[in-house]
Amino acid sequence: MFSSYETTKQTVTIILDGKPQRVPAGVSVAAAVLGTGKTHTRTSLISGEPRAPFCMMGVCYECLLEIDSRKDQQSCQVQVKEGMIINRQIRTNGEEK
Amino acid sequence: MKDAFGITTIGFDVAVIGAGPAGISCANSLADMGLEVVVLDEQPNPGGQIYKNIEHVSSACLNILGDDYSAGQPLIKKFRHRNPTYYPGASVWQVNSDGHIFYSKDGISKEEAAKFIVVATGAMERPVPFPGWTLPGVMSAGGANNLIKNGGLVPNGRVALAGSGPLLLLEAVHLIDMGVDIKAILETTPAIPNISSLIHLPQALGRMDLLKKGISMLQKIKKAGIPHYKGIRKLSVKGNDRVESVHALKGDDSINVDADMLFVHFGVVPNTSIYRQIGCEHEWNDIQRYWYPQSDKWGRTSLSNVFAAGDGQFVHGAVPAALKGELTALAIAADMKMIDKDERDKQAKSIENQLQNELKPRSFIDALYAPILNLLDVPKETLICRCECITMGQILDVIDEGCVDPNEVKALLRPGMGPCQGKMCGSIISEIISMRTGKKIKEVGSLNIRPPLKNIPLSEIAEIKFLA
Numbered sequence: 001m002f003s004s005y006e007t008t009k010q011t012v013t014i015i016l017d018g019k020p021q022r023v024p025a026g027v028s029v030a031a032a033v034l035g036t037g038k039t040h041t042r043t044s045l046i047s048g049e050p051r052a053p054f055c056m057m058g059v060c061y062e063c064l065l066e067i068d069s070r071k072d073q074q075s076c077q078v079q080v081k082e083g084m085i086i087n088r089q090i091r092t093n094g095e096e097k
Numbered sequence: 098m099k100d101a102f103g104i105t106t107i108g109f110d111v112a113v114i115g116a117g118p119a120g121i122s123c124a125n126s127l128a129d130m131g132l133e134v135v136v137l138d139e140q141p142n143p144g145g146q147i148y149k150n151i152e153h154v155s156s157a158c159l160n161i162l163g164d165d166y167s168a169g170q171p172l173i174k175k176f177r178h179r180n181p182t183y184y185p186g187a188s189v190w191q192v193n194s195d196g197h198i199f200y201s202k203d204g205i206s207k208e209e210a211a212k213f214i215v216v217a218t219g220a221m222e223r224p225v226p227f228p229g230w231t232l233p234g235v236m237s238a239g240g241a242n243n244l245i246k247n248g249g250l251v252p253n254g255r256v257a258l259a260g261s262g263p264l265l266l267l268e269a270v271h272l273i274d275m276g277v278d279i280k281a282i283l284e285t286t287p288a289i290p291n292i293s294s295l296i297h298l299p300q301a302l303g304r305m306d307l308l309k310k311g312i313s314m315l316q317k318i319k320k321a322g323i324p325h326y327k328g329i330r331k332l333s334v335k336g337n338d339r340v341e342s343v344h345a346l347k348g349d350d351s352i353n354v355d356a357d358m359l360f361v362h363f364g365v366v367p368n369t370s371i372y373r374q375i376g377c378e379h380e381w382n383d384i385q386r387y388w389y390p391q392s393d394k395w396g397r398t399s400l401s402n403v404f405a406a407g408d409g410q411f412v413h414g415a416v417p418a419a420l421k422g423e424l425t426a427l428a429i430a431a432d433m434k435m436i437d438k439d440e441r442d443k444q445a446k447s448i449e450n451q452l453q454n455e456l457k458p459r460s461f462i463d464a465l466y467a468p469i470l471n472l473l474d475v476p477k478e479t480l481i482c483r484c485e486c487i488t489m490g491q492i493l494d495v496i497d498e499g500c501v502d503p504n505e506v507k508a509l510l511r512p513g514m515g516p517c518q519g520k521m522c523g524s525i526i527s528e529i530i531s532m533r534t535g536k537k538i539k540e541v542g543s544l545n546i547r548p549p550l551k552n553i554p555l556s557e558i559a560e561i562k563f564l565a
Contacts, residue, residue, distance in 0.1 A: 001234060001339075001358055002250040005275060006157045024249060026153050031248025039339050040233040046486040050338050052233035054483075056240035056247075057146050058139055059221050059368070061484065061516035061552075062231075070204055072516065072552060076243070077186070079141040 002034050012082040029075035029086060030056060030063040041065055041075065042089040064089055107564050108210030109135045109182070111429055112198055113217060114189050114371060117145020118169065118415045119407025119422035120217035121176045126426030130435045134181040135209060137200055139188050143173050145219055146239065147415040149246040152177075158245055161274050165415070166246075172419060191548035192216070192375050194400050199561070201553050207562040213402050213429050216375075216390075217422060218368045220408035223387070224521045225260070225363040225470060226489070228479045229334030238268040238362035251275045254357030257343040259283040259332050262466045265362040266314050273321045281324045281354045283345050285363070285469045288327040293384075294464035301461035308458060326352055331474050334359055364468050367409045370520065373546035375403055381539050385412065385463050386470070387524070388543060394449070395428030396421055404429065413456060420452045472525065473532050481529070482522040484515020492526065496533045503527050503544050516552055519544045 008024040015021075016036060023032040030053045033041055040050035041063050053063035056076045065075040066087040075086075111127050113120045116138035127134045136143075144151045148169030159167055176183075184202060191199040198209045222237045229235065238258065244250040251272075256279050258269050269282055301308060318325060329345040329352065336342065343354045366387035369379065378391040378399035389411045396404040406425040407418035424445055431441040475481075477490030487510050495509050503526045506512060512526055513519030519526075523544040530541045549558070 003253040005249045005251045027248040031244055035250055050233050055237050056243040059520045077139050
């Protein structure tokens, strides 16, 4: 849904859902994940529907991700770092994937 | 820290919560006057939402975002030069009226204390529910704007914009400049301005420069040939797992737009969480339909050591926010006897004049873009509480059964008990109760806000680092 407006000079490598991804340095984790082409960051714990970042300013909590082993982090408020391990919080049939 | 008698005391003179234009300018002024300041902010860098990432943004994005954005540079530069104690990445989750603050940073919670507290937590976009608003691909226009500032990201599919207010149109202009494929703009604002806005027009004409800016935005949208509908109702989005199409009604005609993304904006409201949690008194603005903390011209709230600065005090925009931060700093400096009251008033005079000049078009714009919520148009199956998946129908049912207090609705159905703690649905629930029962919002009231304001694990509270 999103692509970079210009070629990025500096990048860092994150591990997203177990796969290494090069993303622009200095961006928020939520932006980095959207920039890799993912359409959603988590599924609703109640309905299982996919959810994506909505407000990008720390209000809506739709961008919750597991970042470096800490669950439910507001990824729009965290900057990417080299080697950061990020997992989307996707549940299927009540089980976390 | 030492007090007037040279006795060491705990904490700072002033804690400023929020590093947007109001918080930064307030901290800069306080530091100029020799006060010990700590600035706590949730983001990794200073600037708030409006000047987000301004120290690192690329020149290409800087060009797109224009003068209103780069205006933040000197403010942030001065902040870096002044270098007050600054905790970025700090989420404040409790503020006590005695000046004690609890915040979480990097998974550790700590206590901080100050004689005065300035809450400069700004504003947020008004959440307005409609069918499909939880689908991936629906994002707030401010969110899309933040992706430009902080990710250099531009939408690469078909985009529609919907809602009302100048920021919706401004975002459209940014996207046009970036070559984005905009399929339609759907405004809830009617084509013919409401009479009550025109009363404020003469005053707004005092800032022709700002009005011209608005007119040139509209011209750019027109020139781009984008279908632009006004006075739309019944906005909805359809799609399987993501946005596929956007729909609305204009009169009896239906508008159908194939799109991959919808950016929505329904105006801006003060973020009152911390004011509410501390226990500040609030007032209701009936034109823009929002609560704001009661305060005097210095931003002093109903609690004498707690100040409200910036858009959190009342939505006036970035430049006024910085000016209000300066006024707050003067009041605190006078309370701290760093300056006397004559000096405070003398310095305040020119700031107030600038503020007055900046606010000339505000009443006109606020009335012109008064929110048209039409919440009773929202179908019963639409989610109101995104976190707990509570629908319009469930909420209407309990209201009809006599449950007309938002806190009772919360207790019965759980809206506002998910991760966002009612930041998204709280104001909507009060509006729905008001519209369904005919009761005024002031009588309906709002959700109680309790700590912790942010979701933190219990283990973090157990290991909290208190001040010695």
